[in-house]
Amino acid sequence: MRELLGNSYIHIVGSTVAVYLFIVVAIRLFGKKELAQLSVVDLVFILLISNAVQNAMVGPDASLSGGLVAASTLFVVNYLFKALQYRFPKLGKVVQGEASMLIYKGKINEAHIKRAKISMDELMEAVREHGVETIEDVDLAILEVDGGISVLSNQNQKKTVKRRKSHKVIIE
Numbered sequence: 001m002r003e004l005l006g007n008s009y010i011h012i013v014g015s016t017v018a019v020y021l022f023i024v025v026a027i028r029l030f031g032k033k034e035l036a037q038l039s040v041v042d043l044v045f046i047l048l049i050s051n052a053v054q055n056a057m058v059g060p061d062a063s064l065s066g067g068l069v070a071a072s073t074l075f076v077v078n079y080l081f082k083a084l085q086y087r088f089p090k091l092g093k094v095v096q097g098e099a100s101m102l103i104y105k106g107k108i109n110e111a112h113i114k115r116a117k118i119s120m121d122e123l124m125e126a127v128r129e130h131g132v133e134t135i136e137d138v139d140l141a142i143l144e145v146d147g148g149i150s151v152l153s154n155q156n157q158k159k160t161v162k163r164r165k166s167h168k169v170i171i172e
Contacts, residue, residue: 009069016057016073096145103141116143
């Protein structure tokens with residue numbers, strides 16, 4: 001009996017590692033922008049994926065100990081994977097990809113926008129979230145490896161400061 005349980009747990013560990021690696025590769029292949037902010041559709045997708053692969057990880061073992069072995073394996077594999085990415089930066093670039101410049105000095109990089117599959121509505125939403133009114137006011141917008149869009153602008157610095165005789169500061 002003990003031997004059977006040991007083999008069962010080894011099977012759970014192996015299956016869990018395989019599922020983890022599959023999900024990492026699948027997310028990488030289907031695009032990093034999916035991770036930044038989850039829409040309702042993205043959330044449903046993640047919940048269904050997790051439910052779909054649960055049986056592949058634990059098999060017929062629906063016990064607490066089987067679930068804990070699978071969860072523990074996920075924590076360990078995730079920790080090791082991140083340590084490997086830190087130790088070998090090239091692996092990190094392969095897995096996570098690289099940041100992509102979307103806007104530079106008010107000009108959209110169409111090739112990068114198309115490659116990242118970002119709509120103009122999504123781009124404008126990111127620009128507005130950073131308090132910038134138009135694309136032309138953006139100095140730099142980058143799609144980060146985590147799927148977020150960073151926006152840098154001098155729009156706030158364009159305000160001039162004038163002093164009046166009464167020494168009051170007025171910002172225009």
